[in-house]
Amino acid sequence: MAARRGAPAIQAGHMTNTMDVPAGPGGQPRRTRRRNKGFEETHALLIDTAVRLMSDKGAEALSLSEVAREAGVNRTTVYYHFDSREALLAAVREWSAEQLAVAFAPSDTAESRMRFITRFVLDNPEVIALWTKEFLAPGKVAQRYPRWDALVEDLRAQFGSRKEAADIDTEAFATLLLTWVMIGPRVYRNSVRPDLSTEDSIERLMKTQIAMLRRIGVTLGR
Numbered sequence: 001m002a003a004r005r006g007a008p009a010i011q012a013g014h015m016t017n018t019m020d021v022p023a024g025p026g027g028q029p030r031r032t033r034r035r036n037k038g039f040e041e042t043h044a045l046l047i048d049t050a051v052r053l054m055s056d057k058g059a060e061a062l063s064l065s066e067v068a069r070e071a072g073v074n075r076t077t078v079y080y081h082f083d084s085r086e087a088l089l090a091a092v093r094e095w096s097a098e099q100l101a102v103a104f105a106p107s108d109t110a111e112s113r114m115r116f117i118t119r120f121v122l123d124n125p126e127v128i129a130l131w132t133k134e135f136l137a138p139g140k141v142a143q144r145y146p147r148w149d150a151l152v153e154d155l156r157a158q159f160g161s162r163k164e165a166a167d168i169d170t171e172a173f174a175t176l177l178l179t180w181v182m183i184g185p186r187v188y189r190n191s192v193r194p195d196l197s198t199e200d201s202i203e204r205l206m207k208t209q210i211a212m213l214r215r216i217g218v219t220l221g222r
Helices: 037-057 064-071 075-081 085-104 110-123 125-136 148-159 170-192 198-215
Strands: 015-021 030-035
Touching: 037 064, 037 075, 037 085, 037 125, 064 075, 064 085, 085 110, 085 125, 085 170, 110 125, 110 170, 110 198, 125 170, 148 170, 170 198
Parallel strands: none
Antiparallel strands: 015 030
8 A cells, every 4th residue: 555645654563661751640650652663653554544544535434443454454453553533533633733844844945845735735635624623623722733833933033023024923923824724725726726737736826825925024944
């Protein structure tokens, strides 16, 4: 099975050993297991399979038994990694947040990163819908989007004391930016220019996003 974008090709494995980690809520020490390479690869395989199934059939059709069948592992292995369907969906949301973070990470060019994330949004509508639902729910966004604090601080530093940015609320701008990145590509592709190919949509969106950000002096992932 070919791995989806953002997930490695992987094999089955298991977990070994236990170790102490920092105390959890209430000061009680947590116990966790030291994950070996095989465990991590199997974990990634299950998430990759769940993402593919969601893209093919929708989130509502996802089940642990189907993930086991499609991944070629037994159900016991799946439950070893995820004790419920909700736990698997939570892992998919976390994975999607990590993919979204690519757009704001200081790697490669801004054009390549925006092209990657636009394609990811268009290729994974069910995953984005799942993450968006979580994004819109009450609670701290920083707990759901790992790059939030870094994004806000980077934007704040770029705006600095520039007069033209005096009226910009950095957190409000970051919110609009994330919403734009998550929702904009699908609106454009499905409802504004359905006549365009996916590749043309990606290129037009990427170039427009970069041009608009540069116009107000924002460089993502400097």
